[in-house]
Amino acid sequence: xxxxxxxxxxxxxxxxxxxxxxxxxxxxxxxxxxxxxxxxxxxxxxxxxxxxxxxxxxxxxxxxxxxxxxxxxxxxxxxxxxxxxxxxxxxxxxxxxxxxxxxxxxxxxxxxxxxxxxxxxxxxxxxxxxxxxxxxxxxxxxxxxxxxxxxxxxxxxxxxxxxxxxxxxxxxxxxxxxxxxxxxxxxxxxxxxxxxxxxxxxxxxxxxxxxxxxxxxxxxxxxxxxxxxxxxxxxxxxxxxxxxxxxxxxxxxxxxxxxxxxxxxxxxxxxxxxxx
Amino acid sequence: xxxxxxxxxxxxxxxxxxxxxxxxxxxxxxxxxxxxxxxxxxxxxxxxxxxxxxxxxxxxxxxxxxxxxxxxxxxxxxxxxxxxxxxxxxxxxxxxxxxxxxxxxxxxxxxxxxxxxxxxxxxxxxxxxxxxxxxxxxxxxxxxxxxxxxxxxxxxxxxxxxxxxxxxxxxxxxxxxxxxxxxxxxxxxxxxxxxxxxxxxxxxxxxxxxxxxxxxxxxxxxxxxxxxxxxxxxxxxxxxxxxxxxxxxxxxxxxxxxxxxxxxxxxxxxxxxxxxxxxxxxxxxxxxxxxxxxxxxxxxxxxxxxxxxxxxxxxx
Numbered sequence: 001x002x003x004x005x006x007x008x009x010x011x012x013x014x015x016x017x018x019x020x021x022x023x024x025x026x027x028x029x030x031x032x033x034x035x036x037x038x039x040x041x042x043x044x045x046x047x048x049x050x051x052x053x054x055x056x057x058x059x060x061x062x063x064x065x066x067x068x069x070x071x072x073x074x075x076x077x078x079x080x081x082x083x084x085x086x087x088x089x090x091x092x093x094x095x096x097x098x099x100x101x102x103x104x105x106x107x108x109x110x111x112x113x114x115x116x117x118x119x120x121x122x123x124x125x126x127x128x129x130x131x132x133x134x135x136x137x138x139x140x141x142x143x144x145x146x147x148x149x150x151x152x153x154x155x156x157x158x159x160x161x162x163x164x165x166x167x168x169x170x171x172x173x174x175x176x177x178x179x180x181x182x183x184x185x186x187x188x189x190x191x192x193x194x195x196x197x198x199x200x201x202x203x204x205x206x207x208x209x210x211x212x213x214x215x216x217x218x219x220x221x222x223x224x225x226x227x228x229x230x231x232x233x234x235x236x237x238x239x240x241x242x243x244x245x246x247x248x249x250x251x252x253x254x255x256x257x258x259x260x261x262x263x264x265x266x267x268x269x270x271x272x273x274x275x276x
Numbered sequence: 277x278x279x280x281x282x283x284x285x286x287x288x289x290x291x292x293x294x295x296x297x298x299x300x301x302x303x304x305x306x307x308x309x310x311x312x313x314x315x316x317x318x319x320x321x322x323x324x325x326x327x328x329x330x331x332x333x334x335x336x337x338x339x340x341x342x343x344x345x346x347x348x349x350x351x352x353x354x355x356x357x358x359x360x361x362x363x364x365x366x367x368x369x370x371x372x373x374x375x376x377x378x379x380x381x382x383x384x385x386x387x388x389x390x391x392x393x394x395x396x397x398x399x400x401x402x403x404x405x406x407x408x409x410x411x412x413x414x415x416x417x418x419x420x421x422x423x424x425x426x427x428x429x430x431x432x433x434x435x436x437x438x439x440x441x442x443x444x445x446x447x448x449x450x451x452x453x454x455x456x457x458x459x460x461x462x463x464x465x466x467x468x469x470x471x472x473x474x475x476x477x478x479x480x481x482x483x484x485x486x487x488x489x490x491x492x493x494x495x496x497x498x499x500x501x502x503x504x505x506x507x508x509x510x511x512x513x514x515x516x517x518x519x520x521x522x523x524x525x526x527x528x529x530x531x532x533x534x535x536x537x538x539x540x541x542x543x544x545x546x547x548x549x550x551x552x553x554x555x556x557x558x559x560x561x562x563x564x565x566x567x568x569x570x571x572x573x574x575x576x577x578x579x580x581x582x583x584x585x586x587x588x589x590x591x592x
Contacts, residue, residue: 221295
């Protein structure tokens, strides 16, 4: 357990997607772990939970959310946090993660991971909220670096500095998405290795990889297709610094068969050696 | 009274952190000469001074939720005070990636919930409907599971020559979604009925399957939906009243067209009536028929309701 939170190295996992439910339940393939999209299983009492409970009986699961809206200036949604906690306990999720972003304001949810201004004001705001969330969850929260397509004009620090200071001051965990580092580096013109070198790796409890779509003028974090070599190389660099951290593939558009998706995830082993 | 299963994956949304693809960047931006006086809900007054975090978020949200066929509410000069341009994209182009993603994700969600409505309208008209829906019913919940809940009423409010048909179709598709999210229940069968002592039958009360919704429709949209699922979508049908039960047993969602007597029986039992009271209501509804026909129909109604999985418990 290399991370400071003592969270386990679960190995190489896969984002759980409905398209693969039947294969997983019928064939029970050997998969190290699954990451679930938390909101898919909230505010439902029915079939999604039935599937999830059966899968959680056979595999370790981790919860990955998209609606925490940790950076929003709206009050924290305590009802949502209570539901997250209940779901975590119900399926014995090993930890809960979400993104460094905001998803809405004034009571509306855009369901998009919107970029944060990287300012002292925003940093103080998010630190307070992460602490509050961790108190409510009774456990460390893992925050993921998002892909972004826009930077606020009044940013006073780079994202990596914001993330590192946030993690330190709020004492939270990090989910390092190396595809997001790559996507943002191209969209904003920075060196991804500079980003990686600034992170407190002892706080990284998980890595993400995914495919993306290069439009020439910008890259979209589409989670489509196989992981490109540059992203695998970033994973190799990152993983050297945080050995023993689980890796997960996200594939969300034009999702291929379970076997093909899992095979792509397992390619991670070529880049992280025997550590996972 | 054919009972038909829906496709298995219906209603199971995938809400990932990925950004939906939208390739025609900037196609709908029409910058004007400065921040406009359009109604942006919660956007604050534009100021030439420093924008705080709250104002930044309100402005950003207001811009990305502006319908894509409307001009962006601020011009490039103003946008650059909020978002820095990159080496390849202007400030408005960068914001527009989020604007496109916001609408695309929600349209995708509605298409998941309403595939047959989408077919009935055609992709372009469905997308236009969704855009109007998104503007009128922005999401206020962490989950998108219930984002589409207002679609039937919304369809009915639209100035469309087939708005009644479209509303009924949406009502049916939404009932399918609701049945997926309703609690899973074990349903009773004839073996459970055999346990009931004869003298307890009149006072027996039946708990209906918690996922059950009985829809009263002005159009035969269930047949239309079934034809779509079987790959032979028909033309928009003429109005004809139909009652359809939508419910789930295990992982299967069922649609069952109900005869009037069965509607009476199930609705009566669902409201808490005893079996004796429920059957009396059916009897009253069938009063024009011979005793023999009536007994046959009542027996059929009851047995079919049980065998179809409409009840989850008996209390004596």
